[in-house]
Amino acid sequence: MPMRRSDSASSRRIRANAQSQNSRVSGPLRMPTTASKHRSDAELNATREIAGSPKSPARKSAIALSALLALFAFIECWLPLKTTIQIGADEGFELAKATLCLDGYQLYSQVWNDQPPLHTLLITQILKHVSPSILGPRLATSVFTAILLASIFFISLRLNGLLVATLMTGLLIASPGFIELSSSCMLEIPALAPAIAALCLLLVVPQSKWRIAEILTGILFALALHIKLIGAILLPLAALIIWLRLRTAASPIKNISGSLIVLAASVAISFAATDYLVDGGAYLRHFQQSWASHFASTKSFEYGSPGDRPFDWSILLKNWDTTIPAVVGVAFLLGRVRQKSTAILPLAWLALTLIVFTSHKPWWPYYYIHNAIPLCWCAAIAIAFAWERIRLRRTIGLIVLLGLFAICALSWISARVYLQVTSIRNSSQTYSSLVLKQINRLKPFARFIYTEEPIYSFHAGIPMPPNLAVVPLKRLWAGDMTNARIATEMANAKPEIILLKRTSTDTPFNDLLASEYRPIYEDGKHRLYARKTIVKQAGF
Numbered sequence: 001m002p003m004r005r006s007d008s009a010s011s012r013r014i015r016a017n018a019q020s021q022n023s024r025v026s027g028p029l030r031m032p033t034t035a036s037k038h039r040s041d042a043e044l045n046a047t048r049e050i051a052g053s054p055k056s057p058a059r060k061s062a063i064a065l066s067a068l069l070a071l072f073a074f075i076e077c078w079l080p081l082k083t084t085i086q087i088g089a090d091e092g093f094e095l096a097k098a099t100l101c102l103d104g105y106q107l108y109s110q111v112w113n114d115q116p117p118l119h120t121l122l123i124t125q126i127l128k129h130v131s132p133s134i135l136g137p138r139l140a141t142s143v144f145t146a147i148l149l150a151s152i153f154f155i156s157l158r159l160n161g162l163l164v165a166t167l168m169t170g171l172l173i174a175s176p177g178f179i180e181l182s183s184s185c186m187l188e189i190p191a192l193a194p195a196i197a198a199l200c201l202l203l204v205v206p207q208s209k210w211r212i213a214e215i216l217t218g219i220l221f222a223l224a225l226h227i228k229l230i231g232a233i234l235l236p237l238a239a240l241i242i243w244l245r246l247r248t249a250a251s252p253i254k255n256i257s258g259s260l261i262v263l264a265a266s267v268a269i270s271f272a273a274t275d276y277l278v279d280g281g282a283y284l285r286h287f288q289q290s291w292a293s294h295f296a297s298t299k300s301f302e303y304g305s306p307g308d309r310p311f312d313w314s315i316l317l318k319n320w321d322t323t324i325p326a327v328v329g330v331a332f333l334l335g336r337v338r339q340k341s342t343a344i345l346p347l348a349w350l351a352l353t354l355i356v357f358t359s360h361k362p363w364w365p366y367y368y369i370h371n372a373i374p375l376c377w378c379a380a381i382a383i384a385f386a387w388e389r390i391r392l393r394r395t396i397g398l399i400v401l402l403g404l405f406a407i408c409a410l411s412w413i414s415a416r417v418y419l420q421v422t423s424i425r426n427s428s429q430t431y432s433s434l435v436l437k438q439i440n441r442l443k444p445f446a447r448f449i450y451t452e453e454p455i456y457s458f459h460a461g462i463p464m465p466p467n468l469a470v471v472p473l474k475r476l477w478a479g480d481m482t483n484a485r486i487a488t489e490m491a492n493a494k495p496e497i498i499l500l501k502r503t504s505t506d507t508p509f510n511d512l513l514a515s516e517y518r519p520i521y522e523d524g525k526h527r528l529y530a531r532k533t534i535v536k537q538a539g540f
Helices: 002-051 058-077 091-102 118-129 135-160 162-173 178-182 188-204 212-225 229-246 252-279 287-295 314-318 320-334 341-359 365-393 396-425 434-445 455-460 473-477 483-493 510-516
Strands: 449-451 497-501 517-522 526-531
Touching: 058 135, 058 162, 058 178, 091 118, 091 135, 091 455, 118 135, 118 188, 118 252, 135 162, 135 178, 135 188, 135 365, 162 178, 162 365, 178 188, 178 365, 178 396, 188 212, 188 229, 188 365, 212 229, 212 252, 229 252, 229 341, 287 473, 314 320, 320 341, 320 365, 320 396, 341 365, 365 396, 434 455, 434 497, 434 517, 434 526, 449 455, 483 510, 510 517
Parallel strands: 449 497
Antiparallel strands: 497 526, 517 526
16 A cells, blocks of 8 residues: 555656646747737737727716816817907808897898808897807807817717727817817807717617617707708718618618618708798798809909819818828728728718818818818827837837827927917907997997998997898809999998908998098008098097
8 A cells, every 4th residue: 555655646746747847848839829819819909999899988988078178178268258359260240140130130131141040049049148248159169169079079989999089089179270160159160069969979879760869860960050051061971870880780771771761851850940940931931042152153253263262281281290190090991991891980081071172162261170070080090009009019119200200299289279379369359459449439329330340340239231241252252242232232321330451442332431431540450430420429
């Protein structure tokens, strides 16, 4: 028995030594393969997270979105929204219409208007019930901006993860003109916000047999279109999302067709219902007014033509900090389309906006936001991918290259945001405007004011002649308004106050100005005239 125990212990020691030796021999041979496999899996997972549809923790997502919205609110707090006379280029038109509506004038039949009425109604109600100053309408735009930022955040979060969502939203806030546009009473962001919220809803809400997502999406699109028809360019993206969601369903053609029909019906019915509720159907009855302004051929060349204002390609160079990574992002997404079909959405969005806005004339600088959204998305995807490559491989050359790019880009972005904020803060303010003080002396004796800058009509609280309140270049190009007609309208209305830019010397109503008006104030920017019949009454 002792001999057997010794043999057994010896056998166990021999087997253990053999296993230990095998482990030492085979270990080093297997380790590179295992490490390589782990690294390959990590890179694959990172790629899937950027191009696919990961699930980010809700708490982290909420913190990131809250931080981004807080950043936007912080920037807004630095802007004198209540006292800056004008921020956005077309702010004067929107507020001049609201001023006339407050005085009881009707859009389309009395006040020329080439846009849907919902935004004007909203601004009028804010001025009437919330804030009579310009702060209320501008804060309304800020609210729409928050909806826009939240919507694009959730879209990219759903498809690409938290890092991409955070980067995309931050890049958009810092994009050219965004601070100005989000702080002014203009149509672009209020029209974009519900349209992009509709796309977000279509992505996030689960598919049901009642097609609730399609119905709600149609309602939001109808509201967007009732602010500005430009939201219609995003409808193909809604159709693309429906295809992506239902292409693998049991009966894809039937399901996709049904969802598209429900979406189209929801948009049409909601649009008609909104038009009836807002102004009794006036917009659809006067739709020719809007159509002619946007799509009629040029009939008058007194003020140039739409062809004089093509897309400004230099804006992509000015925004190189986003354009360069966006190009990389496009290449990355093109290589992932077959693996992840959702990668086609940012590509389609970017292609759609580039085709529309590079070919459409006239092009205005505030249109850039339409290009900026998908551009920032593609750029965020590229930056996130580069970050994952650095984190996994730690290549010195790549780290140095991307580090230098990040330093340059962040410096450029910071300077751009700073200049936008500084430009607004240094703009003319109501409390220091001498011309507004002179107009206020004339206000008790004035029924109308005519000004080349309609924003002064709002700040003075004096309406413009209804048919002259909104005279954009496209109305002049379409021939609806000409110099001869301006002279006729001025002769008929004879506004008590006329405010011209100091550079305006040759107006269509020079004869009327010389015979019935007297100059009472002039500075480096303006010349103010009053009718001779009220000059003495006003104490001049």
